[in-house]
Amino acid sequence: MQSIDALVVGAGFAGIYQLYKLQEIGLSVKLIDKASDVGGTWYWNRYPGANSDSLSEVYRYSWDKEDLLTYPWPKHYVSQKEILDYLKHVVKRHDLRKYMQFSTELESASFDSDSSLWTARFSSGETIQSRYLITALGTYSKINYPAIPGIEKFAGEKYHTGNWPENYDFKGKRVGVIGSGSTGVQITIAIADEVKQLVSFQRTPQYVVPNGDGPVSAEFRDNINKNYDEIWNGVRNSWAAHNVKESTVPAMSVSAEERERVFESLWEQGNGFRFMFSAFSDILTSEEANEEACKFIRKKISQIVEDPVKARKLSPDGYYARRPITAPDYYETFNKKHVDIVDLRETPITEITEQGIRTNEKLHELDVIIFATGFEVADGNYTTLTINGRQQSLKEHWAERTTSYLGVSEAGFPNMFLVVGPLSPFNNFPPTIEAQVEFISGLILKAESKRKEDASDKLVLVEATQQAENDYVEACRVLGTKNLFRKEKSYVFGANVEGKTPQILFWVGGLVHYRKALQDVVDNDYRGFTLSY
Structure with a gap:
């Protein structure tokens, strides 16, 4: 069984940047994706006319200033192919492909309290143990089919x-x-x-x-x-x-x-x-x-x-x-x-x-x-996986409502982080992803520093408290009552999926206020998280 420091699942904008930051910290990292190459959402969504609705100059990473200034974008919006080419370019430029494995789908991941490790199993039959599990599964990935009688009968x-x-x-x-x-x-x-x-x-x-x-x-x-x-x-x-x-x-x-x-x-x-x-x-x-x-x-x-x-x-x-x-x-x-x-x-x-x-x-x-019936957004990709935390599965944890703390963590799932998880900002995604990846990386770096300072051979466990998660979910609910999004039946509340109980699935308070919330957590010694052995 392979053993590494961190496992990243997903090779879109989020997974690529998270991989870059973790190897920058000095951790041994592996990224896996069920697709045959990088791209995430943009690998699968290659239908005619597919392109970003964000302006080209900000639908990209900001963290590589030289590349930001020199990489070409010929039109005001980037097409699906141009986005794929850009992500492949970033991976090559930073020599990240050697950490990646494709055509490999995560089937389950379980946390073991005795060893403080995550064990992940894949469609390839492989098993990997890691100290940290980071899921970057994408918001627009779990496709949604309408429940129409006879859908399987069509001969065309x-x-x-x-x-x-x-x-x-x-x-x-x-x-x-x-x-x-x-x-x-x-x-x-x-x-x-x-x-x-x-x-x-x-x-x-x-x-x-x-x-x-x-x-x-x-x-x-x-x-x-x-x-x-x-x-x-x-x-x-x-x-x-x-x-x-x-x-x-x-x-x-x-x-x-x-x-x-x-x-x-x-x-x-x-x-x-x-x-x-x-x-x-x-x-x-x-x-x-x-x-x-x-x-x-x-x-x-x-x-x-x-x-x-x-x-x-x-x-x-x-x-x-x-x-x-x-x-x-x-x-x-x-x-x-x-x-x-x-x-x-x-x-x-x-x-x-x-x-x-x-x-x-x-x-x-x-x-x-x-x-063209959209996706089961935010939490959809997690519903097909078996993810077991300390005492319950993620499906059980979400039995009454989909939750998270800051869109990046779940109470009862130590050393597991989500990039653009449920209740993440409803904004242009690259800058949102950068904010979350940098926050997660800072939290992991704090855990690594604590272990080094304590000269401990045990693993530091980073975990959101249940109270912090509850408070954040409530804050998201309140934000959802303060604008007109609540008046429309849309995926913001999961209302596009038949049979799904509507609830707010995003932070709709703007990126500026979300970033302030993250910084407030950092400034207060990562309030809402426990770091323990």
């Missing part, structure tokens, strides 16, 4: 955007896309011109803002490079962790004409996060302000979509209070005669047959069905 091709094949051909085919979140929007735009017929089966109409994508000029890149320190400081001290200015002006404090001017300017610039956070300060907290943004986007839909029936179906009537969707020419796509929209609120799916998708109105005959 079926795909989920979260597990996309390397090869496909939709030319001349009738394609149905179930789902109209960010993934559904992106793939609808991407494949519209290559298919014979495209039908979007829309579960919930979305507020989609143009992203303003295009080539990055040398002048623009030079300006970013000159101001990168200021940009990253702004990102870390903002709510959404994007490179957009966050407004301090309430929507109703200005005239209707000024609101219209502001919204129009941001629509022309593009980027959903800019539209949500740069327009006015209370879009997510005031129903009146939120409705002003909604009315503006609904008006745009009616102006863009030529068919009034399609326009009506595409127009949302709820709050603008989900993760912002941003993409080019989404509504324009429905002006194409072979692209149609089915509003599942009006005509719900009754079954999937051999021939296609049947609603309560008609049978839509299809050659391909694409499930």
